[in-house]
Amino acid sequence: MKLKVMPNLIVLISITCLAGAIAITFGNPTSGPGDKPGAPPLEQTETAQPAAGAATQAGPGAPQQQTAASAMNVSVVAVSAENYQAEVKGYGEAVAHYAISYTAEVSGRVASLADNFEVGQRVNQGDVLITLENTAYRQAVAEAESNLAQAELDLLEEQRTGEQARLEWQRSGLEGEPNSSLVLREPQLAAAEAVVENARYSLEKAEQDLAKTVITAPFDALIVERNVQPGSYVQSGTNVAELYSTDRVEIEIPLSVSQWQNLPKLSNADLAQQKNQWPVTLTDTEGKNSWQGYVIRVEQHVDTTSRQRSIVVAVENPFDQEVGLFPGTFVQAAISGRTLNDTWALPASAISQSGDIWYVDDHNQLKKVAANKLFEKAGTVYVAPIEGLSSAQVVKRPLTNYVVGMQVSAKVEG
Structure with missing residues (x-):
């Protein structure tokens, strides 16, 4: 009988020792202020008090410091309303006069x-x-x-x-x-x-x-x-x-309603009185060759398929040019338009994929508005100003993760 009791005693003693070691390691959370095992927690509480006091002294300024530190840097361009001459682009094929x-x-x-x-x-x-x-x-x-x-x-x-x-x-x-x-x-x-x-x-x-x-x-x-x-x-x-015929080639350029709004109001009678009063620059599809032409007439009907109205550009003596403009050549036409007042000039990258303009307001917060594009030229987009603003700081390269009201730090680029 004594031999059977001994293993049980050894197990009980082992459990008791393990419990004591745990108590010594983590302390007794239920110990009173006078118990020795509770002394370390008292020291920790005294040490944390100054930190709490510092936070209290910081007061309302602490959240502002944290927001400023976490504000995203964005590159912006400062724009203001100015006057620009519009340029309308279209495409067409050169055909012989006869x-x-x-x-x-x-x-x-x-x-x-x-x-x-x-x-x-x-x-x-x-x-x-x-x-x-x-x-x-x-x-x-x-x-x-x-x-x-x-x-x-x-x-x-x-x-x-x-x-x-x-x-x-x-x-x-x-x-x-x-x-x-x-x-x-x-x-x-x-x-x-x-x-x-x-x-x-x-x-x-x-x-x-x-x-x-x-x-x-x-x-x-x-x-x-x-x-x-x-x-x-x-x-x-x-x-x-x-x-x-070799006297001239003509290019019919279909234009949308918005493109026609950027062109001067000239009738066929006006165009017949004086040639070359409405200049047009033509370039080939590779952009290597260019020719000077002029608007010879405007069509007075809307195509029933494209729902667009066309402008007709002429190039005199096309075969005698330094580089001939041959019938069948597909060209891009840059047509000089009317002067647009109070217009913003933005880099093309400033227009987001969804067609919006992102800008930074007076509170350094992001805002956006749909872009009202008037025309484009050489990597620059000309848009109507945002309603109520004559100038603004426009984000140069908006990202897809931007959110309206996001706090940012604007960095003006040239």
Whole structure:
């Protein structure tokens, strides 16, 4: 029996020792002021009192110091309302002033082609392009001349016969005019005169047909396509070539309603009186080449598909430029607009992804308002000022985590 009791006693003693060690380590939280185990907590309480007193002395200033220390630094630009000339940008394709499918007006076999009648060549107005065989047409002219001569002879004979008929009527002693105009051969004379007139027109047509066997350029043109070869036969109406005029190219630029509001109010009558009064700068898609043009007219209708109205820009002598502006070139147009008063100029980065302007108010707090963009130019966005403000500190690069009312520290950048 004594051997069985010993292990139990050892376990009880071990538990008692462990409990005492815990008490010594952490102290007795329930000890009174006079107990020795409670002495360390008394010392800790005395040490903490000065810290509490310091916090009390700091008073209301402590939260403000903490807010200032945690305020986010933001870069801002100081802007004020000024006057700027608007610039409107649009896009369009250069097209020739005239572009025609040139057709033959008479039939015939191609006798010869001009040496410069090749795709890519430029020709002047009146230059011969194609010559057709014309024997049949020369014969038609000769026949028309013969018919006209015979008609004129017949007319002379009829005029003489009519004079004789009138003299005979006068010698007859009858008074007044004859009952029928046939007596004086008036209808026969009118018919002879009509035959002469018809013969003249026939000769004129025959001569025109003969002239049309020589096909010439209708204007100064670029040969875009040639559809005939030497020896080929063409019918009247056959397309023999595609021609582009070289005097100028035109670019139709569709613009929105807001873009039109930034342009001067000029009518087509005003534009017709003086060229180049409304300048436009054109650049290619790569931005390497540029051309100077002018607004030649404004369209007076809205496109039913795009719901936009277009402005037409012209460039004179496009093929003679240092770098030619060829039909089919896609260009960007920078159109000089009217002067906009009381406008802010902001870096493009100042407009957030959602289209807002963030600015710092007089209390160093963030505010935002939707941007009313008027136009853009060279990385600068021109906007209408915020209502009630003529100047402001606008955040240069707003972040997505900004919150209205956030306390910030503004740093002005140039």
